[in-house]
Amino acid sequence: MAMVVKKIKTINKVLIIAAILTFMLVMFVPYFWMILSSFKTRVDLLSTTPKWIFKPTLENFPKVFIEREFLKYFVNSLVISISSLMISLVIGVPCAYAISRFNFQAKGHFFFYILSTRMAPPVAFALPMYILFSKFGILGTHLAVILAHTTITLSFIIWIMKGFFDDIPIELEQAAMTDGYTIFGAFKNVILPIVKPGIVATSLFSFIFSWNEFLFALVLGGSFSRTLPAAFPGLVTPHGTFWAQLSAAGTVVTLPVIILAFILQKHLVRGLSFGAVKQ
């Protein structure tokens, strides 16, 4: 009897592991397929029997990044993501602290309003922003895309950072203030060093969101400020789709994000759930 139970348990365990491996494989293979495609020649890529083994080529990368100027878009993406991150960080972190620590009128409504800016479909904001930014005369500039991306990064930073501040006992500031610090002094010298890992994680997440964004960059950016994702539709032309070059661009645009995912390991759950789930 005990033997049978043990056997059932082993079979169960094997089945579970098989299911997990299959799942991981299904999740990974389509992505891997794109990476492979980026190293294929046109002939290999369009082969009617999918090729897993082939003679790899590097030709697609210079083609798309130099000839089609994706290098420029890569730099634009970097500039825009980092700028919108920096703006959001400098103004968002103090705001998150205030929401965590101070009581003020309509605080709940304010906090909710910040969330709602993130949750609305980008299409809903793209039109009025287009009108507004054309009135400001900044349509098509980097600034237009940076400002649009702050709707994403700022609300994210405030929501997540408020959670990190909530986790710190208020006695810390009280002690610091009896030692003669002002509120700002306590915030700067006592609290910020404690939440530094949180700030780093939150920043990396915001960077990813801005880096991946498509619609605002497409509508509000011009040829001069185009980001990598917004440049993708340009490779689908009436003369055909440049599959290998698209794959090469896809490989390069996703690589930094995957590296960041490994760095962010511990914070993935908190970041992806908008701070609703703390691990």
Next chain:
Amino acid sequence: MKARTARWIAPTMIILFIVSLMPFFIALNYSFRDISYTSSRSQGQWVGLDNYRKALSDPEFLHSLGITFKFLIPAVLFELILGFTMAMLFAKSNFKGIRKLIPILIIPTIIAPVVIGLIGRLSLNSEFGVIGVYLRKFGIIESSILGSVKLAMPAIILIDIWQWTPFVTVILLAGFLSFPKEPFEAAAMDGANPWQTFKHITMPFIAPLLAIVTLLRSIEAFKIFDKVWIMTQGGPGSSTQTSNIYAYRLNFMHWKLGYGAAIVILLYIVSFLLCVAFFRYLNREQIKKEREVIFYGNGSKKN
């Protein structure tokens, strides 16, 4: 509001005024006017609620709303079922290095949706795609998937499931791994069968997380644009034209700004309601947790 608080939050308020409040009121203002860049008669005359009346009886808009939910409901449902099952299996496997697998597992969720769309087209292509070719060989499909009125939407749903199931899995797995052991041990001692344990212990524990994941997924699925734009642009015909795609076409291809603004405001209202549900739910959970802290006398650390 005290001057002290104002100094901390004023910069945020200024930026949000520019990027959120002003755009909202511009859209609201436009939605009551007849404005179009492509018609010389539409010079911005005030038309009151006409645009809204038109929207609510516009078959194309209503059709696009239908398409949105035809996408949203099966996609979110399958993601929840599959993600829940996988999270439970991950937790059951008792494999120590499980957290190390998460960054690989999460790849589809975390990379740019534009690339997800590209991968969808690349693998579903019936001429050379790694999935499409085999589907055709086994006679499941005859020609192009994304070019078919019947199959394009299921294909987008499939790709969405691929993209977001890891998200559901990872969030729920965090919940499963943080379960206290005692209730399960007690249930085992009392001779509860697996189904009873699942129903009376596992479910109540995971329910709040499930609710959060469902809301977050619904909000996000309602926003879908990038993937569809890359995969089908709303076609063939209007078979995958979600309301976001419709709004984009109206505003940025037909330049019917007044009518488009009314559509945009209606979309904003739907997402606002979803957002209210999420916020209310979080607050309720927060209050419950604080009560528990007081109840167990673990001391309250917050002001």
